[in-house]
Amino acid sequence: MTSVNFNNAAVSALRNLQSTNTQLDATQNRISTGLKIGEAKDNAAYWSISTTMKSDNKALSTVSDALGLGAATVDTAYQGLNATLDILNDLKSKLTAASGNGVDKGAVQSEIAQLQSQLKSIASSATFSGENWLSVNTSVTGYNATKSVVSGMNRDTSGNVTLNSISIDSSSFVLLDGSTTSEGILDAGKAGNTLSGGLAALTTPAVGAGAPGTSTQGTAYLYTASTSGDYNAAAETLQIGFTIDGTKTFSFTLTGASKFSTADALVASINGQIGSAGVASKDGSGQIVITSASEGTTSTVDLTTATFVGTGTSVSTLAGFSATAGATTETSAPGSASAATTTMAQAFGATVITLDSNDTITFSISANGNAAKAVSIDRDLVNAALGNSANGKIANAADYATVIQKALDTNGVAGMKVDTNTGAIRLTSLVAGSKSAINISSVAAEKGQSILTMDVTTASVDKLTTYLNAVSDAISKVTSAASTLGAVSSRIDLQKTFVTKMMDTIDKGVSGLVDADMNVESTKLQALQVKQQLGVQALSIANQSAQNVLSLFRS
Structure with missing residues (x-):
């Protein structure tokens, strides 16, 4: 049926042409922008992911800038420490020269003064963007020895963002401290402990006090030589034994009158036997005393045997002991000591x-x-x-x-x-x-020796030694500090490289999500343009079919 009110073929052709035009517009937009997902309506999920990642990439770009700033600050301090180390080595050389004989210490001090001024200049000049880690004032409110360099950014599964940082403790390489209660490596000696805390010269x-042990029998041993007419002094023997300090035991026999015919001879004979363990002596009243060589409560002398054997009816005696074997053991007086x-x-x-x-x-x-x-x-x-x-x-x-x-x-x-x-x-x-x-x-x-106040003009050898030790200690500390900063600088460089690679990786990932494939889009464009032309012709033909109705009414 042909109707002038509704042309089904024209409507169908129009709808197809409109669809083709819509697809063509989308393809042309992808070609012009290079994006297949440019807005949330294109693909909400991918658009959200790409937008977040692009934002993170901008933050990483800022992190990279912060790493560059941190690297410059660290490098400035590092170069300052290296320059300081060179000056300290020169200073050590001058101090060594000043210790020589015939050296003009005044001239050497003039050179040292210039080196000291240079050390101050290096410390105060090691500044980058207002940051100086070598010359500080720890008494300023808010001062913090821990320095931070932003090194990265993390986003967890919940979307929470955290910043990572590299922490640097600058207290170990401060050269000068403006505080009156703290000090740096170069200005030591102005602060520190002076309390000996109970120690005094x-x-x-x-x-201490000490007394040796002595042998006692009553008061001492009284030696009495035999006077019997039938007594043969030359044939008499004395068997004697005693223990000193409870551990040294002596047992010997003395024969002949010459060995103990008198108290002095007996003393000499006993001393010849006991050596350094003790000493036998005769007191003012003629009594014999044996004394330990040691002191203290373990210092004792115990006479255990004193037996005389001779001819005749009477033999010599040591008072308090019998002339027969197995005599009574005396008890000595122990020594005392503190x-x-x-x-x-x-x-x-x-x-x-x-x-x-x-x-x-x-x-x-x-x-x-x-x-x-x-x-x-x-x-x-x-x-x-x-x-x-x-x-x-x-x-x-x-x-x-x-x-x-x-x-x-x-x-x-x-x-x-x-x-x-x-x-x-x-x-x-x-x-x-x-x-x-x-x-x-x-x-x-x-409290230590300040490198900046050393003066060799009138310094003694001991004082020069103190100066040299102070400079050597400062060299050791500066070397350690430079090593620390060198390690930090290396880490920052590694982190900068990593952040750059992360940014490239994120760009690549986002591109895979939202970028248009130009090969595909160019092929679509040509197909749609042909389809558009065909659609226009189809619509034109469909519209012409209505015109044919007029021919039915021509006379």
């Missing part, structure tokens, strides 16, 4: 002693007749004695006693025990007797 030695003990002149007090990296407490101690030894206490020794968590702090007398005992052991001072006595430090010799002695001198607390 003991200029008069503390000496150990030298000194309680350091004052109590520890309530103030906590804190040693920083430059602080030392030193003293000289001689014990029990041995040569004096220098003892030094520093932060490392405190931490070794009390545990690293002590951080150089000695909180009470008991801790200080532990530290001093560690210092004595470390420095080879033997025969000494350290404890506390009513809040004070007490040293006790482990040796008893009159040889027990403790002498402490030269107690001092040092």
Whole structure:
């Protein structure tokens, strides 16, 4: 049926042409933008993912910039430390030269002064974008020794974003500190502990007391030579035995009048037998006394045998003993001894002693007749004695006693025990007797030597040695700090490379999601253009079919 009200063929052709035009518009848009998903309506899920990833990539671009800034700051400090190390080595050379004979120390000091000024200049000039890690003021409100460099960004499964950072503790490589209570590597000595905490020089030695053991029978042994007319002194013998200190036993026989015809001869004979274990002597009343060579409660002399054998009716005697074998064993008087003990002149007090990296407490101690030894206490020794968590702090007398005992052991001072006595430090010799002695001198607390105030003009050899040690210590610290910053700089470079690769990877992933395949789109375009042309012709033909109705009404 042909109708002038509705042309089904034309409508169908129009719908097809409209669809073709829509597809053609979409293809042309993809070709012009290069995107197959440019808006949420194109593909909501992929559009959301790509938009988030693009945002993250922009953040990573900022992270890369921050890494560049951090790298520049670290490199600035690193170069400052390297320059400082060169100057310190020159300074060490000048100090060594100043210790030579006939050197013009004034001229050397002029060179040292220039090097000191250069050290200050390096520290104050090592600045990048307002950041200076080498010259600081730790007393400023808000100062934080921990520096951070943004190194990355993470997004978890819940969509929460966190920033990663590289933390750098700058306290170990500060060269100058404007604070009056803290110090850097170069300006040591202006702050630190000066408290000896109960230690004081003991200029008069503390000496123990001691007495040796002695043989007693009543008071001593009274020797009486025989006077019998039929007595043959030359044929007489004396069998004698005694024990000294409970461990040294002597048993011998003396023959002939010349061996013991007098008390003096008997003393000489006994001494010839016992050697260094003891000594026999004759007191003012003519009595014989045998004395141990040692001191203390274990010092004893016990006479166990004193038997005379001779011809005639009477023999010589030692008073209190019979002339027959198996005589009564006498009981000796034991010796006595005490150990030298000194309680350091004052109590520890309530103030906590804190040693920083430059602080030392030193003293000289001689014990029990041995040569004096220098003892030094520093932060490392405190931490070794009390545990690293002590951080150089000695909180009470008991801790200080532990530290001093560690210092004595470390420095080879033997025969000494350290404890506390009513809040004070007490040293006790482990040796008893009159040889027990403790002498402490030269107690001092040092805060370290500033590199910037050294003056060799009138410096003694000892002072020059102190300067050299200070410079060597500074060189060691600066070397360690430069190594630390070098490692950080290397890590930042690695992170920059990683972030760049991450950005490229994200770009590639987003491209795979939203970019149009131009080969595919160009093929579609040509097909749709042909389809569009055919659709126009089909619509034109469909519209012409209505015109044919007019021919039916022509006369």
